[in-house]
Amino acid sequence: DDQGRCIAAASKRIVTIIDDANNRPLECIIRRVFSSTQDHECLLLCPVDMPVQVLKSTNFSGWIAVDDDQIKQIIPSVAYALARVHMHFVESG
Numbered sequence: 029d030d031q032g033r034c035i036a037a038a039s040k041r042i043v044t045i046i047d048d049a050n051n052r053p054l055e056c057i058i059r060r061v062f063s064s065t066q067d068h069e070c071l072l073l074c075p076v077d078m079p080v081q082v083l084k085s086t087n088f089s090g091w092i093a094v095d096d097d098q099i100k101q102i103i104p105s106v107a108y109a110l111a112r113v114h115m116h117f118v119e120s121g
Contacts, residue, residue, distance in 0.1 A: 042057055043073060057115070082102070084098075
């Protein structure tokens with residue numbers, strides 16, 4: 029709302045907040061709920077639509093990006109790994 033509070037919360041741990049600058053909604057996943065030092069309930073939010081980059085270990089020189097053909101093969105593994113930390117994989121491009 030106009031005081032910066034959460035305007036909608038769903039049972040699936042998703043909230044919608046409104047950006048004051050452009051009056052557009054932003055859906056977020058609730059990552060953590062905690063109390064502040066003033067005993068206010070606080071939420072740690074993560075945008076639902078957030079790009080991720082999939083990297084693989086080279087075992088010698090660090091990490092390199094996974095190419096598009098390899099991504100298609102490992103989508104189930106990527107989706108599973110993200111689901112374990114309460115994130116949802118959406119292929120969009």
